[in-house]
Amino acid sequence: MIRVIAAKELRLLFLSPLAWSLLGVLQLILAWIFLIQLDQFIQLQPRLAGIEGAPGLTDLVAAPLLGSAGTFLMLFMPLLSMRLFSDEYRNGTFSMLLTAPVSMTQIALGKFFGLLGFLAVALLLSLLMPLSLSLGGSLDWGKLAAAFLGLSLMVAAFSAIGLWLSSLTSQPAVAAISTYGVLLFFWIINLAAETNEESSQLFQWLSLQSHYQTMMQGLVKSEDLIYYALVILAFLLLAIRQLDNRRREA
Numbered sequence: 341m342i343r344v345i346a347a348k349e350l351r352l353l354f355l356s357p358l359a360w361s362l363l364g365v366l367q368l369i370l371a372w373i374f375l376i377q378l379d380q381f382i383q384l385q386p387r388l389a390g391i392e393g394a395p396g397l398t399d400l401v402a403a404p405l406l407g408s409a410g411t412f413l414m415l416f417m418p419l420l421s422m423r424l425f426s427d428e429y430r431n432g433t434f435s436m437l438l439t440a441p442v443s444m445t446q447i448a449l450g451k452f453f454g455l456l457g458f459l460a461v462a463l464l465l466s467l468l469m470p471l472s473l474s475l476g477g478s479l480d481w482g483k484l485a486a487a488f489l490g491l492s493l494m495v496a497a498f499s500a501i502g503l504w505l506s507s508l509t510s511q512p513a514v515a516a517i518s519t520y521g522v523l524l525f526f527w528i529i530n531l532a533a534e535t536n537e538e539s540s541q542l543f544q545w546l547s548l549q550s551h552y553q554t555m556m557q558g559l560v561k562s563e564d565l566i567y568y569a570l571v572i573l574a575f576l577l578l579a580i581r582q583l584d585n586r587r588r589e590a
Contacts, residue, residue: 398484
């Protein structure tokens with residue numbers, strides 16, 4: 341049943357002009373950034389050639405491009421996730437889901453995986469640009485894989501947060517604005533680090549950006565994987581609990 345709900349959600353996203361517009365804008369922006377970074381690398385290459393252990397294509401073009409993709413996906417995510425449940429509430433179709441032989445967990449996971457399916461297309465298209473560099477240069481495949489893993493995990497965390505906030509309201513605009521606020525909070529919370537070392541470590545650990553930057557450097561740490569797993573699980577559980585509350589009130 342999760343697969344059926346996910347397939348339905350994925351189909352709705354592919355039929356949405358907004359989703360296609362966001363996908364197209366994302367690829368155009370990333371292509372422009374990619375060409376600029378590649379041009380800068382070509383200009384720097386004569387100077388880098390004489391430096392032992394100098395950064396290569398992966399460090400100066402591929403990883404920064406995936407880093408930019410994460411930033412833009414954070415900005416686009418609220419527009420993609422805002423209708424997941426808000427439209428169901430507003431159109432009255434959520435009551436039909438309540439009468440279907442499915443649990444709230446299955447509904448939430450179906451919506452979540454449906455959104456991830458669409459985002460997987462965006463991620464793979466973004467990855468094609470760095471991969472094209474292998475035709476004319478050498479890439480650090482381990483570092484590129486770590487960066488792509490970090491991007492994928494962060495996008496999954498974005499999706500879980502957007503899913504929860506969409507489950508709270510019948511107004512897509514409210515869901516979108518709330519998602520912007522929460523994502524921005526988790527993105528910049530590390531900037532609030534105080535001189536106290538314990539507080540600084542806490543803010544750094546809570547920040548989506550700090551874990552993401554570590555993986556952009558090619559480092560895959562268990563604490564980063566655990567962090568993303570906890571964020572995804574926590575917000576999925578919050579969404580399921582909200583749906584259960586809706587069902588009891590219906």
